[in-house]
Amino acid sequence: MTAAHAIVGVILAGGLSSRMGQDKARIRLGGAALIDRAARRLKPQVSAIAVNANGPVLFERGEELPVFADLDAARAGPLGGVLAALDYARRHHPEASHVATVPTDSPFFPTDLVARLSRVVDTPERMAVARSVSGLHPVFALWPVTLAADLAEWLAGGGALRVRSYLERHQAREITFPLIETPRGEFDPFFNINTPDDLDEAENWLWVLER
Numbered sequence: 001m002t003a004a005h006a007i008v009g010v011i012l013a014g015g016l017s018s019r020m021g022q023d024k025a026r027i028r029l030g031g032a033a034l035i036d037r038a039a040r041r042l043k044p045q046v047s048a049i050a051v052n053a054n055g056p057v058l059f060e061r062g063e064e065l066p067v068f069a070d071l072d073a074a075r076a077g078p079l080g081g082v083l084a085a086l087d088y089a090r091r092h093h094p095e096a097s098h099v100a101t102v103p104t105d106s107p108f109f110p111t112d113l114v115a116r117l118s119r120v121v122d123t124p125e126r127m128a129v130a131r132s133v134s135g136l137h138p139v140f141a142l143w144p145v146t147l148a149a150d151l152a153e154w155l156a157g158g159g160a161l162r163v164r165s166y167l168e169r170h171q172a173r174e175i176t177f178p179l180i181e182t183p184r185g186e187f188d189p190f191f192n193i194n195t196p197d198d199l200d201e202a203e204n205w206l207w208v209l210e211r
């Protein structure tokens with residue numbers, strides 16, 4: 001697949017943030033909310049961008065993005081967000097072949113994420129997912145829009161909620177991304193912020209990464 005293909009980028013922000021105790025999308029890192037950081041990083045990589053959230057979303061500096069909720073009020077985890085994303089893409093971007101998802105809580109993801117995942121998408125049905133030395137990162141993935149009905153059926157049929165199981169079922173291609181070399185050592189670009197301690201660690205890394 002080439003960069004000419006239309007890919008809708010979706011920031012997954014529909015979780016409960018229970019470990020953080022407050023909405024992770026609104027958490028500030030280095031002066032910017034995580035949702036705005038994710039949007040800034042994803043936007044140049046895709047042809048359109050939107051946010052999956054199950055509550056109100058606030059954007060800064062007038063950068064309003066389209067927001068859509070899960071289709072089913074009973075939360076199905078990240079896959080519920082992916083299903084909503086495929087439905088959104090089908091309705092608003094009929095030209096799009098794939099949706100690229102990233103979570104809202106991972107501020108340092110690769111700036112060539114979508115380009116590298118796209119390169120291994122050789123058929124319209126192909127899925128691709130990111131890996132690093134820390135393991136598979138199932139919410140950093142390319143999802144064919146045509147999978148919507150299959151995913152809906154799988155979730156309705158009580159399919160495992162784990163994203164990883166669904167990717168395995170479809171033999172998603174895995175792309176391994178390198179660690180980032182810094183003066184303080186190597187850093188995983190898929191580092192994500194789940195707890196207040198993670199946020200402290202991200203603040204420390206931000207200082208090193210943006211020096």
Ligand SMILES: Nc1nc2c(ncn2[C@@H]2O[C@H](COP(=O)(O)OP(=O)(O)OP(=O)(O)O)[C@@H](O)[C@H]2O)c(=O)[nH]1
Pocket residue numbers: 012013014015016017018019020024052053070075076077078079080081082102103104105139194
């Ligand atoms: N749409 C949707 N997204 C979800 C759901 N659960 C998790 N996510 C998203 O999936 C990604 C990974 O979520 P987690 O960090 O495991 O869960 P979380 O709800 O954000 O945080 P915790 O409640 O602390 O587990 C994040 O981008 C979440 O916003 C859900 O039920 N629906």
